[in-house]
Amino acid sequence: MKTLTLLISPLAKSAFYGAFVEIAKAELTWLLGAQEVHYKRVGAMDFFEIQASAQQLPQMASLASIYGIFECQAGRLVPLPVNSPFELHEDFVFGAKYRGKTNELLTQLLINVGLRSIEYSAVSDVKLLDPMCGRATTLLWAMRYGMQAKGIEQDAKALADIRQNVKKWCKIHRLKHRFEEGFVGKANRQNRGKFISFAANNASMRVIAGDSANAGSLLRGEKFNLLVSDLPYGIQHFTTEKTRNPLAVIKACAQGWSASLKPGGAMVLAFNSYSPKRDELIEVFADYQMEALDFSAAHRMSESIVRDVVILKKKAAY
Ligand SMILES: C[S@@+](CC[C@H](N)C(=O)[O-])C[C@H]1O[C@@H](n2cnc3c(N)ncnc32)[C@H](O)[C@@H]1O
Incomplete structure (x- = not known):
């Protein structure tokens, strides 16, 4: 298990309005199973911190409200190159x-x-x-x-x-x-x-x-x-x-x-x-x-x- 930091998409606000953090969390826990999800805000950015395994990365990449997946290495957030599984241009x-x-x-x-x-x-x-x-x-x-x-x-x-x-x-x-x-x-x-x-x-x-x-x-x-x-x-x-x-x-x-x-x-x-x-x-x-x-x-x-x-x-x- 690794500690991962997930960046919530700014588009989630226009999709889910004032409830975007709760709904991002509801989708995340429905897909990955019950677990502790910590929310934090840095500047104008909204993040979750979770414990997850490498096998769960592709599923995380398809979450509607998650825009980026990061791992903390030596105190810095490093983006993980996880591709979403989608075909056809967006x-x-x-x-x-x-x-x-x-x-x-x-x-x-x-x-x-x-x-x-x-x-x-x-x-x-x-x-x-x-x-x-x-x-x-x-x-x-x-x-x-x-x-x-x-x-x-x-x-x-x-x-x-x-x-x-x-x-x-x-x-x-x-x-x-x-x-x-x-x-x-x-x-x-x-x-x-x-x-x-x-x-x-x-x-x-x-x-x-x-x-x-x-x-x-x-x-x-x-x-x-x-x-x-x-x-x-x-x-x-x-x-x-x-x-x-x-x-x-x-x-x-x-x-x-x-x-x-x-x-x-x-x-x-x-x-x-x-x-x-x-x-x-x-x-x-x-x-x-x-x-x-x-x-x-x-x-x-x-x-x-x-x-x-x-x-x-x-x-x-x-
Ligand atoms: C909220 S809209 C869905 C929009 C769609 N998801 C989209 O992004 O284009 C609901 C749709 O249901 C259709 N609708 C309502 N009653 C219907 C019925 N009895 N049979 C088939 N379509 C119906 C409406 O014409 C409308 O296009």
């Missing part, structure tokens, strides 16, 4: 800026805590679903991890935006890739079931236009290891044909989302804890054999939004 995830985009570090944290909550032999075997994927921040992150990812988005215009964005970065970074588009089921003017797929570096993603309440049919019964999503924060963003009540939309989706997970799989949801409340959200999924794990990452974003994260694990025998 522009694919961080490059586009648009209204409603989920913070990139929050998305990375959701994937990290989800991976730590399931069993798998290689990350390339992990299949991830974002059933409310917007313009694909989660799916592009999943590709950087080397996974196969799928998403559902009610706004069919998102498909063209994603295509344009991804094409741009493929051109700039001269990346060999494949694009495909089509329909799940019959082609139709409303674009229900329309999809685009993008594959590069042995990873892939597909975005399907449609209402997530129909996840079962849109995904043709496919099963995933991880479901990761940033749920809409206000009722104005929950615009299915059936209802504008957030809890009612989640209830309409819960069966299909749970059924799309493999036994032992996990669901990681970011949500505005004013609506639905954490307990209400957990209760909806309890009907489908999903159990909440002991993780949370509550942080105030504005007067009307306290964002939190819940991890729900599907019982292995279900």
Whole structure:
């Protein structure tokens, strides 16, 4: 075991606001296991000091809030050359800026805590679903991890935006890739079931236009290891044909989302804890054999939004 000093990324402040130290700590301890974490501030920089083994270094390099890993040698902090394991240029995830985009570090944290909550032999075997994927921040992150990812988005215009964005970065970074588009089921003017797929570096993603309440049919019964999503924060963003009540939309989706997970799989949801409340959200999924794990990452974003994260694990025998 060595004493390591971890520099917290300055970007963590714009992701997690006043709670960035607590959330960096929550992610760190979830990934590395319970241990003593000492926080210290030097000038404008924020650090953690921990005891860790060399085997834990790659995992530390993928933490959303950690920007650098240092070892103390003869009273000086020496940066360790630990490379993060990611494929695809970071522009694919961080490059586009648009209204409603989920913070990139929050998305990375959701994937990290989800991976730590399931069993798998290689990350390339992990299949991830974002059933409310917007313009694909989660799916592009999943590709950087080397996974196969799928998403559902009610706004069919998102498909063209994603295509344009991804094409741009493929051109700039001269990346060999494949694009495909089509329909799940019959082609139709409303674009229900329309999809685009993008594959590069042995990873892939597909975005399907449609209402997530129909996840079962849109995904043709496919099963995933991880479901990761940033749920809409206000009722104005929950615009299915059936209802504008957030809890009612989640209830309409819960069966299909749970059924799309493999036994032992996990669901990681970011949500505005004013609506639905954490307990209400957990209760909806309890009907489908999903159990909440002991993780949370509550942080105030504005007067009307306290964002939190819940991890729900599907019982292995279900
Ligand atoms: C917080 S945003 C996700 C943003 C996304 N992570 C990104 O960075 O682009 C929530 C998304 O859920 C979508 N949504 C809401 N209700 C939906 C439904 N019933 N089916 C599919 N998508 C839905 C919204 O259109 C919105 O794009």
